Amino acid sequence: MCDTAAVAVHTRILSVLAAFSSERPNLTLSEISRATGLPKGTAHRIVTQLVTWGALERDERHYVIGLRMFEIGALAPRAYRHRARILPFLEEAASATGAEVMLAVLDKDEAVLVEHLGGRRAVALAAGLGERLPLHASGVGHVMMAFGPGELLNVVCARPLPPVTSHTITDASALRAAVARVREAGVSVLPHSMLAGTVSVAAPIFAERGAFAGAILFVCPVARTNVKRLSKTALQTAHRISAALGS
Numbered sequence: 001m002c003d004t005a006a007v008a009v010h011t012r013i014l015s016v017l018a019a020f021s022s023e024r025p026n027l028t029l030s031e032i033s034r035a036t037g038l039p040k041g042t043a044h045r046i047v048t049q050l051v052t053w054g055a056l057e058r059d060e061r062h063y064v065i066g067l068r069m070f071e072i073g074a075l076a077p078r079a080y081r082h083r084a085r086i087l088p089f090l091e092e093a094a095s096a097t098g099a100e101v102m103l104a105v106l107d108k109d110e111a112v113l114v115e116h117l118g119g120r121r122a123v124a125l126a127a128g129l130g131e132r133l134p135l136h137a138s139g140v141g142h143v144m145m146a147f148g149p150g151e152l153l154n155v156v157c158a159r160p161l162p163p164v165t166s167h168t169i170t171d172a173s174a175l176r177a178a179v180a181r182v183r184e185a186g187v188s189v190l191p192h193s194m195l196a197g198t199v200s201v202a203a204p205i206f207a208e209r210g211a212f213a214g215a216i217l218f219v220c221p222v223a224r225t226n227v228k229r230l231s232k233t234a235l236q237t238a239h240r241i242s243a244a245l246g247s
Contacts, residue, residue, distance in 0.1 A: 012038060016046050017055065017069075022131055026062040073130075083115070085244045086205075090117050090216070093237045097218060097230060100125060103205075104133065104140040105214040106148055109155055111140045114214075123221050126164070126194035136175055137164040139188040139202035140215040145175075146183040147204040148212045153179055167192035187231045191222050198222060201230045203238035206247035213245060 019027060019035035027035070033043040047063060050056040054068030086103060094101040094117040103115035111133040127133050135141030135156050145153040157172040169175045182188045191199040199222045207213040216238050218230055 012036070012042065013046055013050070016043065016050065017065075020065055022128065026059065026064055028061055029063070032063065086115070086241055089237055089241050089244070090115060093216075093218070093233060094119055097220070097233055099123075099225075099230065100219040102129075102140075102217040102219070103214060104144075104202075104217055106144050106152075106212075107132075109135060109152065111135060111138060111144060111215070113217075119220070123198055123219055124195055125219060126198075133194065134162075134164065136161045136170075137168045137190075137193050139190045139193070139200035140217050142179055142182045142188040142190065143202045143204050143215040144212075145179045146188070147206075164194050165192055165196050167196075169193070187235050189227055189231060191227075199225055199227060199230075201227065201234045203231075203234040205238050205245070206242040207245040208247065210247055213242075213247075216241065 015036040015038070016032055019032050024031070024035075029040065029044055029047060032038075032047060033040045036043060038046070047056060051058060051063070051066070054066045056063050057066040058064075090101050090103065093099075098120035100119045100123060101117045102113050104111040104113050106112075113127055113129055113131055113133070116129040126138075133141060135145055135152070141156075145156060153176065157175055161168075161170045161172065161175065163170050169178055186203065188202045189199065190202075194200065198219055201218045201220075202215045204215055205213045216234060218234055220230065
């Protein structure tokens with residue numbers, strides 16, 4: 001019984017933290033209660049404990065994620081283990097291209113953005129630092145299916161492929177063909193797929209013994225981008241990062 005009760009408490013705590021997102025970064029106690037399905041009194045007790053520990057902070061009548069969570073998140077090895085070696089290449093690429101330059105890693109069957117350097121060009125983004133991208137609709141996702149775990153493409157193709165824009169690939173056969181082209185070219189170029197008016201160019205990064213480590217992503221306005229030149233830069237940057245990581 002004690003173990004069961006402990007699991008229930010942990011589940012409730014996690015549900016409170018999971019209520020926060022980029023769309024809902026500030027929540028009142030009532031909003032937390034509604035999002036988690038917890039009674040308001042239970043939610044208040046958990047929130048008070050999380051505030052005391054530093055996982056949450058109170059901003060007037062709202063609660064926000066606390067600095068303690070950022071400190072713990074910075075310890076995630078896949079996100080920051082190679083940061084010092086990778087960051088100079090990302091900075092150089094952002095400066096040279098003016099593009100939004102990001103680094104993504106694979107988490108199960110989603111791409112997570114773990115680094116982001118802003119560019120000089122005015123461009124909207126479909127996702128920001130710490131957020132996730134669907135594999136079938138994103139350039140980094142196509143790279144991950146082409147060069148990541150062998151079963152990944154089959155896993156993605158076996159489920160519905162919802163459109164993000166009118167240009168998103170939603171057919172499994174078309175997705176397999178697109179991933180095959182990425183595998184052959186070594187780079188993914190996807191215009192309008194995640195956000196109309198933008199083009200994403202992504203290339204794979206490898207670490208020790210050729211292990212797939214993630215993908216570098218460039219996002220620019222379609223109308224003002226030389227895609228061929230940007231693809232070359234993406235490949236060169238990815239190769240240089242891979243060499244620095246021991247691939």
